[in-house]
Amino acid sequence: MPIQTTMAPYGIMPVSTADTKPIWDGAKEGKLVVLKCSDCGFLNWPPQPWCGGCKNPDFNKEWVAVSGRGTIYCWYICHDTSITGYEEKVPYAVLLVELEEQKGLLVMSNLLNFEYGTLGEGIENGAAVEVVFDKASDDIFVPQFQLRR
C-alpha cells in the first residue's frame, strides 16, 4: 500500500459552526483544542450541549489545547466504496485514538505517513501516535494522526 501523506481532497468537508469554531481555529494554528468542563475538569470530544463527566447541561466551558499525543485504541480498514468522494481512497485505515490526557477520550483519525497493509498489517493497538493537521481548505485543517518516533 502506498503511504498516505494526506487525505485531501476531502470528499466530505468539516463545517465550522458556532459550537465548534474554536476547534477549527485552533487546528489552523496547529493546536488540538478540546472542550473542557471547568466544573469537573472533564474533556469533551466532540463538544456536546452537556458535559460528559458531570452530565451538567449548564457546565462552564473552557477551550483548551491538549498535547496531541495518544495511543491507537482500535482501528478498521475501510474497503467499501459507499461514501461519495472516498471511492478512490480505499483501502484506508480509520483509527480511534485515545488521547493521553483522559482515559476513554477517543478521537477519530486516519493514519498518515505510515505504510500499512490492506488488512491493517503493521497497525498495533497501543502504538504511540501524535496529531498532525491535514490541509483540507484554506480555513479547514483536519486533525489527523501519525506514529510517534
Place this chain on the structure above:
Amino acid sequence: MPMSWAPGKRPVFVGAGSTMVRRYMPRSHSANAKDAATAAIADAGLKIEDIDGIFIWADPNWGPSAVGDPKVWLDVAHVMQVMPWKNIKFWLQPEAVAAGSCSGIQSAALALGAGACNYALVIRTGHHPAGVRYRQISSNRAAGNAAFTQPYGHGVGGSGQAVSYQAYLSKYGAKRESMWGYVGTAHDNAQLNPNAVWKGREITQDDYLNARLIAYPMNIFDNDMPCDGVHAVVMTTEDRAKNTPHPGGYMSGMAAINWELRSTGAAETLENLEDMGKRMADNMYASSGFSAKDVDVKHVYDGFSPMVWMWLEAFGFAPKGEAHRWAQPETIGLKGTDPLNMSGGNLGNGRVHGFTHVLECAQQMMGTAGPRQLEKVTVGTVETGPFGNGSCFLVTKE
C-alpha cells in the same frame, strides 16, 4: 423485585406469521404486511375483529432518505389502512433506534397486562427499495458530531461495529476466522427455514473467509443484507390464551439499554459497551427472577456478526472474552448444547431488524417451529439491537 402481573393477565404469544424474506420482492410491503398479519391472526385461531391493539417498533432503520415515505417503512397509520380492522382501541409505536424490535413486544405486553387491549398484533417490515444503494453517503459537508467522523471516510455499513470488533479481537486474542462458527451456523439454520433469504444458497467457510471486505475485520457476510419481508406475532393474556390452539412464551421480564452510561466521545470504548450490555442483561434477569443458566431458547441480535459474541458474554451465556471459542457449531448449532438464533437470525433468515428473533422465540415457545423445534423449551430470551443499543425480554414456556 421481579415484574408482576395480575392473576390471568400474563401476556403470552398465541400466533405467528411471516412472508418469505427476499432481497427484492415484486410486491408492496403493504401487501406483505397484510399477509403476515393475516397469517399470525389465523395461527392464533382468531379473527381480524378480535384484534384490538397494534404495536410496531417503527424506526425506519433503513438509510438516509425517504424516512416518512410509507412505501419505504411501515408505521401504525399505514397498517390501519391496509386491513379491514373493526375494533382497534389502542396502539403504540416506539421509534427510537436504540430500542430495537423487542420494544414492540414490550409495549404490547405492558398494554395487555394493564388491560388497555386484549389481543395485540405486533409487526415489523423489512423493505429494501430497488435501485438505491443501502447506506450511501453522498453529502459533501459534515457539521455537528459528523464533522468529527465522516471526513475520515467513516460510516460504511458496519463501520461502527468494526471498531469495537477490532478492539475485541485485540483484547481477547480472538481471530476473525472463528466468526465462521456463528456465520456458518446462521446459514445452516436458514436451510431449515422455508422463508429464509439464504435458504437454498449455501456458503462455505472459504466463501466466508474470502468474501468482499467492507470494514475489515468485517466482510459482506458479517453484515445482514437489506431485504423485503414481514414478520408478525399475536399476543394476548393468559386467561384468554386458554381458548387458543398453542399459547406459549409467557412474559416474565424485560429491560432496555442503559444509555445513561453512554459517553460523549466519537465512539464508545469496548469496556463501556460491555458494561452497558451487561447492565441491561442483569436488569432483564432481575425483572424475571431467572438467570442465564435457566435459558434454553437463546436469541441475540446478529445484524452485525461481532454483536453475537459481545451479547453472548453480556447475557452470561459465554464467559467474558471466550465467546469466540464458545460460539461454534457443537455448542450453538441446532443439535448443540446451547442452540442459538434457530431461525438463522438476521444473517441467515434476513434483515427484518431483529424481528426474526422475536418470531422464532414465539414459535419455539408455542411449539410451532417445525424442523427447527427444540426439544427442551422452558425459558426463552430475545435481545434486539446492536451493541450500545438494544432491548430484550424473557419468556417462560409455562
